[in-house]
Amino acid sequence: MELISEKTIGTGKLRLVKGDITGRAVDAIVNAANSHLQHGGGVAAAIVRKGGSSIQEESDKAGFTPVGTVAVTQAGKLPCKAVIHAVGPQMGEGDEDEKLKNAVVNSLKAAAQRGFISISMPAISSGIFCFPKDRCARILVGQSERFLKENPGSSVKIIEFCIYDDATLEYFKREFYKESENSCS
Template identity: 70%
Template structure:
């Protein structure tokens, strides 16, 4: 795991790391989920494979959550305490930017409601759902900054983006560079 950049917003930290989200020792990792909470492939499949089928079983009990929302389960054998399953949009379904913003906001609100101190997010919707990686990075970083500026009393001390591949990481680096330049 490699920390790439950090940015302070008040006493809160936005962090960009490169690595495997299933190995993050934070209060909650975020799963890029589908509405039916069936965790077969991508990040979701890796989370269930490493964390255990208990994550899928808890998800089956929840059953369904609409695009733009997030729900919480335990984390099984993962180092994190919880998994927040955020449902981002598939490209082509309409209002994708708005739906991705809602998914990020739902995730952060849920983390705060559960009094979590640290959270690690992947590049939601930018894999098999086909959302453009540059727009994903801009929305995830931008919505996190807005959330921390608007809610100065949140429990979250660290919002982290855990990115696996170099191409996606490059887009997130650009967004962090903009933060450091104040643009």
């Protein structure tokens, strides 16, 4: 795991790390999930592979989860306390930016409701769902900054982006290093 950067936003911190999200020792990790919570590919498959079948079993019980919303399961054998399954949009379904914003905000709210301090999220929807990586980075960083600024009393104090591949990481670096406030409207 490699810490790329960290910055303070209000009472919290944003972190950018390169590595495998399944090894993150944070309170919660975010899974880039599909609406049926079937974890067969990408980040989702890695989470179940390393965390154990109990994650998929609990997801099966949760059932259908609409795009933009989340479901929370235990973490199995992973070093975190919980997995927040955020259902991001697939390109072409319409209103994708707003749906991704909702997935991010709902992930952060779910963490706060459980009293979690730290959360790590991947580049939701930017893999097999084909969401453009630059827009993904802009939305995730922007919404996370906004959450920290607007919720200074929240338990969530560390929001990290855990990015696995170099191409996606470059887009997150660009957003992360912007001096001006990210536009999320």
